[in-house]
Each structure stands twice: as structure tokens, then as C-alpha cells.
Amino acid sequence: MSDETIGLRRTPSPTPAGARLLSGMRSGLGSVIGLALVVGCGAGLGAIAFRWLIQSFTRLLSGHADYSAAGHAAHPGVPWLGPWFVVLAPVVGGLLYGPLVQRFAREARGHGVPEVMYAVAHRGGRIAPQVAVVKALASALCMGSGGSVGREGPIVQIGSALGSTVGGVLRVPEDRRRLLVACGAAGGIAATFNAPLAGVFFAMELILRDFAVESFGAVVLSSVTASVIGRAVLGDEAFLTLPAFHVGHSAQYVLFALLGIVAGAVGVAFTRVLYLIEDACDWAWRGPEWLRPAVGGLLLGGLLLVLPQMYGVGYPVLENAIDGEYTVGLLLLLLVGKIVATSLTIGIGGSGGVFAPSLFLGAMAGTAFGATAHQLLPGTAGAVGAYGLVGMGAAFAGAARAPITAVIVLFELTGQYSIILPMMLAIVLATLTSRLLSHDTIYTLKLRRRGIDLDTARLESPLAGATVREVMEEPPAALSGTLPLKDAADLLARSGHGSLPVTGRDGGYAGVVTARAVAEALTEPDPALDARATPRLVADLAEHPPAVTTGTPLSGALHTLVTADGTGLPVLDAEHRGEPVGWLTHQTVLNALHAPTPPPRPTPEAAQRRSP
Numbered sequence: 001m002s003d004e005t006i007g008l009r010r011t012p013s014p015t016p017a018g019a020r021l022l023s024g025m026r027s028g029l030g031s032v033i034g035l036a037l038v039v040g041c042g043a044g045l046g047a048i049a050f051r052w053l054i055q056s057f058t059r060l061l062s063g064h065a066d067y068s069a070a071g072h073a074a075h076p077g078v079p080w081l082g083p084w085f086v087v088l089a090p091v092v093g094g095l096l097y098g099p100l101v102q103r104f105a106r107e108a109r110g111h112g113v114p115e116v117m118y119a120v121a122h123r124g125g126r127i128a129p130q131v132a133v134v135k136a137l138a139s140a141l142c143m144g145s146g147g148s149v150g151r152e153g154p155i156v157q158i159g160s161a162l163g164s165t166v167g168g169v170l171r172v173p174e175d176r177r178r179l180l181v182a183c184g185a186a187g188g189i190a191a192t193f194n195a196p197l198a199g200v201f202f203a204m205e206l207i208l209r210d211f212a213v214e215s216f217g218a219v220v221l222s223s224v225t226a227s228v229i230g231r232a233v234l235g236d237e238a239f240l241t242l243p244a245f246h247v248g249h250s251a252q253y254v255l256f257a258l259l260g261i262v263a264g265a266v267g268v269a270f271t272r273v274l275y276l277i278e279d280a281c282d283w284a285w286r287g288p289e290w291l292r293p294a295v296g297g298l299l300l301g302g303l304l305l306v307l308p309q310m311y312g313v314g315y316p317v318l319e320n321a322i323d324g325e326y327t328v329g330l331l332l333l334l335l336v337g338k339i340v341a342t343s344l345t346i347g348i349g350g351s352g353g354v355f356a357p358s359l360f361l362g363a364m365a366g367t368a369f370g371a372t373a374h375q376l377l378p379g380t381a382g383a384v385g386a387y388g389l390v391g392m393g394a395a396f397a398g399a400a401r402a403p404i405t406a407v408i409v410l411f412e413l414t415g416q417y418s419i420i421l422p423m424m425l426a427i428v429l430a431t432l433t434s435r436l437l438s439h440d441t442i443y444t445l446k447l448r449r450r451g452i453d454l455d456t457a458r459l460e461s462p463l464a465g466a467t468v469r470e471v472m473e474e475p476p477a478a479l480s481g482t483l484p485l486k487d488a489a490d491l492l493a494r495s496g497h498g499s500l501p502v503t504g505r506d507g508g509y510a511g512v513v514t515a516r517a518v519a520e521a522l523t524e525p526d527p528a529l530d531a532r533a534t535p536r537l538v539a540d541l542a543e544h545p546p547a548v549t550t551g552t553p554l555s556g557a558l559h560t561l562v563t564a565d566g567t568g569l570p571v572l573d574a575e576h577r578g579e580p581v582g583w584l585t586h587q588t589v590l591n592a593l594h595a596p597t598p599p600p601r602p603t604p605e606a607a608q609r610r611s612p
Contacts, residue, residue, distance in 0.1 A: 032176075036183050036218040039166055040225030043159035043187025047226065048233050050136050050155055051192060057144025058312060061089045067146070068309050069316035086146060086308065087301035093145025094293030097138040098349060102290040105134035110346055111149070111354045112139075112157035113206065114446040116185060120207055121454050124174035125164050125181040132161035138351040142293075146300060148310045148341035149352020151192055156353075159188030159226075160207070179215055182208045183222035190223040191230030194237070195412035199223040201405045206443065209454070242322055245386035246418040252382050253422060259369050259387055260394045260426030264433030266335070266365045267358060267398020271442040274343045274354070275449070281347035289349065296348025303341055309334055310341040313356050318363045322388040328368045335364035354442055358396040359413075366391015389416060390423050394430035399442040403431045468557045469550040471592040472571045472582030478503045481510050481539030488538045489518050498567025501580055502542040509579035511542035512570060545569055548584060557584060 059065060062085075063075040072083040081088075101108050107115045108131055119127050139154035163184030167177030182203040190199030200223045204211055208219075247253070285292050304310055309317045321331060342357040370387025393410035397403050406427045411417065434441070440448050447454060478501040479488055492500060492515045504510035521536060548557050548569045561569055561584060571582035 031172075032179070032214065032218050033221060035166060035170075035172075035176075035180055036221040037225055039159075039163045039180050039183040040187045040222035041229060042162040042166070043184050043222065044191040044226035044229030046132065046136070046158050046162060047155055047188050047191035047230055050140065050151070050158060051234065053136060053140035054143050054151065057093075057140050059144075061093060061145045062086075062311065066313075066316055067311040068314040069320075070308065072308055083305060083308070086304040086311065087298065090146045090297030090300040090304070091294050092297075093141045093147070094295075094297040094348070094350075097141040097351065098293040099290040100134060100141075101138050101349070101351065102288075105131045107131060108135040108138050108157070108351055109349055110153075110446070111352060111443075112153035113353070114443050116157055116160045116181065116207055117209075117443060117454060118447055118452060119160070119164070120178045120181055121209075122452070125167060125177035125179075127157075127161045127164035127181065129161060129165040129168075132158045132165070135161070135351065139353075142345065142350045142352050143312050145297070146304050146311045147345040147350045147352050148300075148312065148314070148338065148357065149345050149350060149354070150313055150356025150359075151353060152189065152355035153353025154351065155188035155192045156185045156202075156207070159184030159186070178208070179218055182215065182219050186219045186223040187226030190227040191234075193409075193413060194227065194230060194234065195409065196220075196223045196227040198405065198409040198412045199226070201408045202402070205402045205405045206400065242319065242389060242414050242416065243385060244418060245383050245389060245416065247386070247422055248382050249380050251377075251380050253425060255369075255373050255377075255381060255387070256390055256422035256426045257429055259366055259391055260429030261433050262369060263362050263365055263391045263394030263426065264398035264430030265437065266361055267395045267400075267430065267442070268434050268437045270339050270342075270354075270358060270361055270395075270399055271438065271440075271445060273339050274346060274442065275445060277340070277343035278347040281344075281349075293349040296344070300341065300344050300348065303337070303344065307334070307337045307341070310337050314338070314360055315356070318360050318392075321363050321367045322385040324367070324371075324384050326367070328371050331364045331368040331371070335361055335368070338364070354399070355396065358399045358442070359392045362392035362395025363388045364391075365395060386419055386422070389414060390419060390426045393423050394426040397427040398430040398434040401431055401434050401441040403427050406431075466554040466592075467550065468548055468552045468554060468571055468582070468584055471554060471588055472550070472584050473588045473591075475570065475580040475583040476500055476568075478509075478579070479513060479538050481505060481537060481542065483538045485518055485521055485536050485538065485541075488513065489515075489522060492518060497583075497585070501570055502538055503579070504539065509570075510539060511544045512568075513538050513541050513543070514567075517541045517543070549573065550581065554589070558589065561586065 055065070058067070063077055064070045064073065067073070067086070074082045075085040078085055105128060107128070112135065116127070119125055135154050135157045139149070139151075143149060143151070160181045161184070163180035163182070164177060167180040172180070185207050186199035186203035188199070189202050190196040200216070200219050203219050204216060208215055281296065287295065317334065320326065321334070326334070338357055338360050342354065345352060367384060367388035369391065370381065370384035373381040373387070374384050389410070393406045396409065397406040400406070407420070407424055410423060411420065444454055476495055476497050479491060481502050481504050498516070499512050499514040502510045502513050518541060521541060549572050557569070568583055568585040570580035571584055573581050
């Protein structure tokens with residue numbers, strides 16, 4: 001019965017040229033550079049499209065470019081509703097993105113970064129391709145309809161999904177695919193915030209949680225590529241327009257240190273309230289999940305009616321606060337309002353990031369702290385806005401516990417180098433305060449609540465620290481090098497292995513022959529038809545794969561196994577002498593993972609009996 005008869009179709013094999021191209025793109029330094037460029041271009045274009053979607057939905061649903069700066073203005077399209085339209089805007093947005101997320105990509109709900117961290121740590125960088133599209137639409141609708149969240153989480157998830165998709169199409173190894181996910185995250189941050197350095201360190205410190213040289217180079221290249229594309233369309237200005245500040249008195253460092261502690265505590269409080277309100281929403285809601293954002297939107301709309309400054313991201317409000325346009329009482333009200341508004345947006349099933357809200361909270365807390373210090377110490381405290389600027393980085397460090405990223409992000413988003421020293425001091429103290437008050441960050445707590453601990457994931461691996469000796473199996477029977485290819489094909493077919501060891505004329509180990517090499521040789525013109533030709537033997541096709549010994553770490557051996565041109569590797573003794581003492585395949589590793597007892601190991605006596 002043919003494949004067509006039973007409804008199956010075979011995937012056509014690539015041509016030799018196509019196979020060589022795919023193989024070249026999967027391995028080597030050149031492939032890393034090429035793939036980083038591709039992912040960077042995709043992330044840059046994705047960031048541009050995402051920004052356009054946010055602006056379009058905001059104008060459509062609020063009638064303004066940024067309603068947070070419009071006060072209690074009415075929607076130009078429905079002026080008879082007055083400011084009351086903000087009660088309905090989140091409902092309309094929820095009715096649109098709620099079913100979209102529920103039907104096509106449920107992982108697009110929430111702030112996105114924890115899902116990417118989980119994909120990198122536990123799923124080999126695998127993210128469904130549709131996440132990029134669904135996340136872009138859902139987050140743009142959520143923010144455009146009043147959701148008090150930011151752009152960072154969505155663009156990280158969008159760029160990461162693009163990187164994962166590229167890796168999946170090319171079938172690259174898992175470590176390369178995880179790197180492409182980080183490249184996508186870096187490119188997204190770089191393009192949407194015009195911050196290439198921030199994108200790099202965000203991806204390395206929070207997504208990969210590693211600073212390997214090869215990874216760093218690829219992530220930098222992707223970030224630069226995305227940033228160039230973003231600047232070509234979105235402009236080259238600093239993301240926030242703020243006045244210049246400087247430290248005029250050495251005593252101000254003490255105040256900045258105190259601010260770091262306060263802002264760190266604010267970041268922790270934001271984390272706790274966020275998940276507390278999310279739990280309350282989970283407890284209260286009993287209807288279908290696709291309807292939850294629309295019904296919960298009524299609560300969010302009521303809050304926006306009281307505090308329209310909470311509408312969307314709210315960067316104009318942040319800039320006004322640092323410019324000193326608000327009183328201390330209003331600053332504290334906006335701080336509390338932002339915590340509640342962002343937590344409620346996430347709790348009802350909204351889609352958006354928590355990076356921008358943490359900056360908002362830091363600006364409110366820092367400016368209020370600076371205004372109070374200025375009243376108490378008018379000749380020493382200095383500019384009030386400087387405290388708001390430093391508070392932004394400190395609050396993010398307290399919530400995310402990523403001090404390097406916090407310093408770089410604030411420097412690039414604001415273009416302010418004059419207060420880099422107090423900023424570093426406050427961010428370090430905020431990070432320490434956060435660590436003392438909480439074990440988790442705003443990103444890792446979401447995963448821990450699901451029973452996932454990223455810090456111990458590697459230590460909990462059943463084969464962590466294992467060597468090849470602990471998982472290898474007995475080597476299969478070797479083929480004689482003098483065996484004709486037709487006979488070798490029959491033995492390979494019955495062996496169940498994709499490759500077998502070969503012995504030379506002296507009976508010693510002469511390499512490995514693969515089923516693929518034998519099959520390709522047999523498809524060539526039969527040399528037996530030429531009386532002058534000598535029939536080809538197994539020894540003619542024997543190859544020497546990369547050396548794997550009994551003491552090789554399993555992680556390194558698996559990488560060699562993936563890149564080798566066969567389905568098994570011979571395991572030699574530590575001195576690379578004699579015939580193979582074991583055999584390593586993907587199946588032996590899987591068997592070791594699921595074995596109730598440690599896998600059997602060849603004894604030294606047995607290994608010596610197999611030696612010539």
C-alpha cells in the first residue's frame with residue numbers, strides 16, 4: 001500500500017546543494033552571524049509593527065495619541081459620553097483580545113518574560129510561532145484600550161518567538177535555538193526602546209542568565225541590527241526627554257543610598273501586590289476565560305475614570321513628575337494607583353509588560369522622596385528630578401533584580417550620564433534590599449508559583465555531571481573491513497543501528513561506517529560491471545567520528561552526537577587505545593533518563609576481553 005493510499009505524504013528530501021546549505025546554516029561561526037542578523041532584522045521589523053499597532057489602537061479607542069496626558073477629556077468620536085468612555089474602552093478591548101488569546105496562544109496572556117525564561121530553561125527555546133502575532137495584537141489592544149502595562153514584555157516575547165521559529169525551521173540544535181531566542185529578545189528591546197545596549201544586557205542577564213563569549217557576540221549583533229532598523233523608521237532620539245541633572249553636593253550620596261533602599265522596597269511591594277490581585281481575580285472569576293478581560297475591564301475602566309493618568313503606558317505622566325509638576329500627595333496617589341492598575345490589568349487576563357510600570361513607580365517614589373528631602377534639607381538635597389530619575393532604575397532593580405540591566409537601561413532610555421554614580425549606588429542597594437525581602441523577582445515568582453525554580457533547574461537534571469561511561473551501552477558487533485557493501489547493507493539493516501564499527505585487516509578498530517554512506521555508495525553505478533574495477537568494500541567507507549571517551553562529560557558528548565553524521569558514536573577508553581569499549585546513541589541517553597536504576601556499565605574486565 002502506498003503512502004498516498006493511506007493518506008500520508010513524505011517530506012521531500014532536500015537536494016544535495018540544499019542539504020549542504022542547511023547543514024552550513026546549522027553549525028559554525030558563520031551560521032551564528034547569519035542567523036543573528038536574520039533574527040535581528042525580524043525583531044526590528046516586529047518592533048516597528050508593534051509600535052504602530054499600539055498607536056493605532058490607542059487613537060481608535062481613546063481618540064488621543066496618549067490619553068494619560070489628556071486629563072478627563074472626552075473621546076472625539078463619542079463626545080456625548082464625556083470622560084465616561086474610559087469605562088467602556090477596556091471592555092471593548094477585552095472582548096477583542098480575550099477570545100484571541102484563549103483560542104490561539106494562551107501563553108500570550110500576562111507579561112510574557114517569564115514564559116520566555118521558561119522556554120529557554122526547560123523547553124530548549126521552543127516557542128510556538130503564532131505567539132508573535134497573537135502577542136502583538138493582544139498587547140496592542142490591551143494598551144490601546146487603557147491597560148496599564150508596558151511594551152517590554154510583549155516585544156521580548158514577540159522577538160523571542162521569531163528567533164525560536166527561525167531555529168525551528170532550520171532545525172538547529174537546542175543550544176543554538178536558545179541563543180536565537182535571546183537574540184530575538186535583545187533585538188526587540190533595542191528597536192522598540194532605541195536602546196541596543198539595554199537589549200543586550202536584558203537578554204543576557206534575564207533570558208539566558210549567562211555571559212558566554214559566543215552568546216554575547218551573537219546577541220550584540222542582533223541587537224545592533226534591530227536598533228539600526230528601528231532608528232531608520234522610529235528616529236534616533238532618547239526614549240524619554242528629561243532635563244540634565246548633576247550631583248552638586250557629596251552629602252547627596254547618602255540621600256541616594258536611602259532612596260535605593262526605599263525604591264527596592266517599592267519594587268518588592270509591586271511584585272507582592274501584583275500576584276495578590278491576580279490570585280484574587282482567579283478566585284473571584286467563575287466564567288469562561290475568554291470573557292474575563294471584558295468583565296474585568298469594567299473595574300479597570302472605573303479606576304481610569306478616577307485616575308486617567310493610568311491609561312496605557314503613561315510616559316508623559318512620568319516625565320511631568322520628574323519635571324516637578326506634581327505635589328508629593330499626588331505623586332504618592334499615582335504610585336498606589338499604578339500598582340493597582342497594572343496588577344488589575346494583568347489579573348483580569350490582560351497582556352503587557354511590567355518593566356514600564358516599574359519605571360513609573362520609581363519615578364513617583366523617587367520624586368516624592370526628592371521633594372521631601374528638598375523641604376528638609378533645601379541647601380543640600382539638590383534637584384528633585386534627579387531623585388526621580390535614580391528612583392526609576394532602583395525600582396526596576398528591586399522588582400527584577402537585574403542591576404546591570406537597570407543601569408544600562410536607565411542610561412540609554414534617558415541619555416543621562418551625569419548621575420551614573422548615584423544611580424549605580426542606589427541600584428545596588430535596591431537589589432540587596434530586594435534580595436533581603438524576597439527570594440523571587442517579579443519574573444521568577446510567576447514560575448515558582450507553577451513549581452518551577454530556574455536557579456536549581458540544572459542541578460535537578462537526572463544526568464547532571466554524568467559522564468559517557470554512566471550511560472553507554474555495549475558496542476554492536478563490528479563489520480569486517482573486507483566485507484562487500486551489499487552484505488554490509490544487509491547487516492546494517494538487521495542491526496537496528498544507523499552506524500557500526502569496522503575492523504581492519506589486522507582485526508583492530510578501523511573506524512565507523514554509516515548506513516547513509518553505504519546507501520549512497522550502492523546507488524552509484526555498479527563497479528562490478530567494469531571488469532577492470534575492484535568491488536568496493538566496507539573499509540573504503542570507514543570514517544573516524546569525533547573522539548568520545550569514557551570520561552567525556554555527557555553534555556559535551558551529546559553535542560558531538562548531534563553534529564556527527566550518524567546515529568551512534570563509538571566510546572573509546574581514556575587513552576584512545578584499542579577498539580570501542582562502549583556505544584553512545586540518543587536512545588541510550590533516553591534509557592538512562594528513564595531507568596529506575598543506574599544503567600549497566602561495562603566492567604574493566606569485559607573491556608579488556610574485547611580488546612585485541
